[in-house]
Amino acid sequence: xxxxxxxxxxxxxxxxxxxxxKVVVGQESPVxxxxxxxxxxxxxxxxxxxxVGKTTLxxxxxxxxxxxxxxxxxxxDLMPNDLIYHTYLGEDGKPHVxxxxxxxxxxxxxxxxxxxxxxxxxxxxxxLLRIMAERTLSAFNKEFKFPHLIVFADRNQxxxxxxxxxxxxxxxxxxxxxxxxxxxxxxxxxxxxxDTKFHDADKLVEGAASNLLKFDKLNAxxxxxxxxxxxxxKLKSYALNLWKSTKNPELxxxxxxxxxxxxxxxxxxxxxxxxxxxxxARVNAWLNDRxxxxxxxxxxxxxxxxxxxxxxxxxxxxxxxxxxxxxxHELINKVSAP
Amino acid sequence: xxxxxxTIFFLCLLGNGIGAFEDPKxxxxxxxKYIDLNIIDPEQKVGxxxxxxxxxxxNITIKKPFYLVEESLPIxxxxxxxxxxxxxxxxxxxxxxxxxxxxxxxxxxxxxYQIFTNNVVAKPAFITADYYRVVNPADPDNVFKYRIPALxxxxxxxxxxxxxxxxxxxxxxxxxFFIDSTVILQKMRYAITALVLSLVVLxxxxxxxxxxxxxNKWFSHTYRKFKKIPASQANIELFIKALHASFDKTxxxxxxxxxxxxxxxxxxxxxxxxxEIDEFFTLSRDVFFEQKKAHDLSKTYAWLKLxxxxxxxxxxxxxxxxxxxxxxxx
Numbered sequence: 107x108x109x110x111x112x113x114x115x116x117x118x119x120x121x122x123x124x125x126x127x128k129v130v131v132g133q134e135s136p137v138x139x140x141x142x143x144x145x146x147x148x149x150x151x152x153x154x155x156x157x158v159g160k161t162t163l164x165x166x167x168x169x170x171x172x173x174x175x176x177x178x179x180x181x182x183d184l185m186p187n188d189l190i191y192h193t194y195l196g197e198d199g200k201p202h203v204x205x206x207x208x209x210x211x212x213x214x215x216x217x218x219x220x221x222x223x224x225x226x227x228x229x230x231x232x233x234l235l236r237i238m239a240e241r242t243l244s245a246f247n248k249e250f251k252f253p254h255l256i257v258f259a260d261r262n263q264x265x266x267x268x269x270x271x272x273x274x275x276x277x278x279x280x281x282x283x284x285x286x287x288x289x290x291x292x293x294x295x296x297x298x299x300x301d302t303k304f305h306d307a308d309k310l311v312e313g314a315a316s317n318l319l320k321f322d323k324l325n326a327x328x329x330x331x332x333x334x335x336x337x338x339x340k341l342k343s344y345a346l347n348l349w350k351s352t353k354n355p356e357l358x359x360x361x362x363x364x365x366x367x368x369x370x371x372x373x374x375x376x377x378x379x380x381x382x383x384x385x386x387a388r389v390n391a392w393l394n395d396r397x398x399x400x401x402x403x404x405x406x407x408x409x410x411x412x413x414x415x416x417x418x419x420x421x422x423x424x425x426x427x428x429x430x431x432x433x434x435h436e437l438i439n440k441v442s443a444p
Numbered sequence: 445x446x447x448x449x450x451t452i453f454f455l456c457l458l459g460n461g462i463g464a465f466e467d468p469k470x471x472x473x474x475x476x477k478y479i480d481l482n483i484i485d486p487e488q489k490v491g492x493x494x495x496x497x498x499x500x501x502x503n504i505t506i507k508k509p510f511y512l513v514e515e516s517l518p519i520x521x522x523x524x525x526x527x528x529x530x531x532x533x534x535x536x537x538x539x540x541x542x543x544x545x546x547x548x549x550x551x552x553x554x555x556x557y558q559i560f561t562n563n564v565v566a567k568p569a570f571i572t573a574d575y576y577r578v579v580n581p582a583d584p585d586n587v588f589k590y591r592i593p594a595l596x597x598x599x600x601x602x603x604x605x606x607x608x609x610x611x612x613x614x615x616x617x618x619x620x621f622f623i624d625s626t627v628i629l630q631k632m633r634y635a636i637t638a639l640v641l642s643l644v645v646l647x648x649x650x651x652x653x654x655x656x657x658x659x660n661k662w663f664s665h666t667y668r669k670f671k672k673i674p675a676s677q678a679n680i681e682l683f684i685k686a687l688h689a690s691f692d693k694t695x696x697x698x699x700x701x702x703x704x705x706x707x708x709x710x711x712x713x714x715x716x717x718x719x720e721i722d723e724f725f726t727l728s729r730d731v732f733f734e735q736k737k738a739h740d741l742s743k744t745y746a747w748l749k750l751x752x753x754x755x756x757x758x759x760x761x762x763x764x765x766x767x768x769x770x771x772x773x774x
Binding site for chain 2: 336341396397398399400401402438440441
């Protein structure tokens with residue numbers, strides 16, 4: 107793909123951001139990160155309190171990307187087969203089997219939105235894990251492929267009852283875990299409360315332009331971005347140091363108050379995690395009209411691509427969000443570049 | 445009745461006897477031919493003050509048939525009086541030896557007086573005359589006396605100018621008091637020297653290109669190290685790396701474009717060269733990460749040298765004139 111084509115796509119990507127920012131206000135950073143994930147072809151897990159606009163945000167993206175869009179709600183009694191098919195008695199009185207949300211759009215499935223993923227059982231997580239990793243599914247003695255699929259999932263960290271912790275292997279499949287927080291600016295908060303257009307989320311989502319991107323071209327575009335955005339030897343060395351620091355933060359003089367840093371990390375970022383981080387950093391460089399990755403591109407995606415992959419000592423798991431925030435912040439601050 | 449008469453008689457005798465001891469002057473003077481006297485007095489006659497002692501050596505020979513009534517020698521503790529007034533001198537030590545010869549008896553008497561008085565000005569004081577009694581054993585009722593002459597000395601005050609308050613004693617005879625100003629003048633000289641030195645140091649500190657202790661930190665080290673190196677690609681990389689390290693050490697964490705506010709919080713002086721810092725990061729990216737274009741090495745080196753000088757000035761919180769760098773950039 108030519109440089110001109112990349113520039114054209116970059117314009118489209120920025121348009122997409124603009125459209126989403128019109129619908130979901132005060133979330134510019136998550137919007138940029140989701141855009142990055144879309145062009146890096148990675149799955150996204152949104153994390154935040156109830157009612158902060160996670161679902162609205164993802165629905166708006168789904169509308170603008172185009173392609174098949176399916177959605178399922180995570181519940182405690184949801185079983186893996188509920189994703190693949192459902193059975194019913196037809197008007198003819200005979201049993202019928204129809205495709206579940208995963209199979210309904212076939213190969214055109216571009217976005218699968220799993221709402222409240224942590225309410226689903228581990229069996230469901232397991233199925234999703236395969237779909238996310240391999241983008242294939244075996245059912246009815248047949249293998250289904252979903253080459254354009256991106257999974258968007260969300261969970262809230264507040265409620266713990268009737269929820270299942272997503273295992274680290276499943277978390278690792280997500281390219282990013284993006285925290286969504288309530289905007290702090292007074293004018294935005296006032297608009298969210300008093301502007302009636304924000305009261306009806308479905309109507310709001312319709313305000314975003316639909317089918318802005320050609321979803322079936324995104325994979326090729328992503329490959330092109332990855333191959334055309336360079337990374338210098340210094341940058342590689344910096345990324346490598348960052349990776350090492352996730353495994354042994356004590357070697358980089360990282361200190362977190364109230365945490366024994368030598369006991370904190372059970373397992374640092376995985377190779378897949380760091381490669382995803384670099385993929386995202388390249389996309390970020392492309393979105394910022396650069397031809398090479400710079401440390402700031404890594405910073406822009408570091409927390410969201412790395413924090414959810416770190417496995418903490420169980421003693422510190424309860425305070426995971428706060429510790430992970432502080433840790434990634436410290437890692438960026440202490441690992442020097444060049 | 446007899447008893448009463450006897451008692452009165454003895455009392456009269458006693459009273460008579462006591463009277464004889466109390467006033468030796470009433471005895472007749474002995475003929476001086478019977479006495480040889482030699483007195484050694486201290487050479488110092490003035491300048492005595494409270495606590496001082498004066499020792500007199502008296503060598504007296506009493507020729508036969510007379511002999512000395514030893515009880516008439518001065519007794520330790522006796523306070524000298526003159527006309528009934530205490531003189532403030534007491535006998536504190538008395539020693540004597542006697543030696544009998546064919547001609548008579550020789551006494552070596554040592555008398556030590558201590559002064560218990562003082563005065564605001566020097567005043568005469570004296571050890572009054574003593575009267576030693578002598579008697580002829582053949583005629584014990586006739587007691588004679590011999591006068592030991594008085595010794596006149598002067599008692600002085602302890603302080604040079606007298607133990608007085610000046611305002612209470614404005615004597616016209618006393619000259620004005622002068623304070624010795626040598627020490628004060630010396631101290632003043634030291635103080636003025638210290639003040640002048642401090643002013644010079646302050647002037648130095650607040651001047652444009654000053655060396656300031658304790659503020660000589662990371663950037664000055666970098667500037668010193670790299671200001672005279674050849675402008676090669678490798679050296680420029682090292683220079684940029686050293687500048688990055690200086691920034692990192694200044695804020696105690698890694699400085700990037702997206703956390704410049706830490707630097708400005710730490711040292712607001714760097715805000716003055718904000719655009720230069722941006723330019724430095726752009727240069728750093730070009731050199732280390734993007735490698736977009738070839739640089740004019742000598743121009744880049746000159747720019748880095750000036751930039752590191754500006755950083756050093758910011759580190760020292762001095763006024764930075766960025767126009768030279770802008771000229772170089774343009």
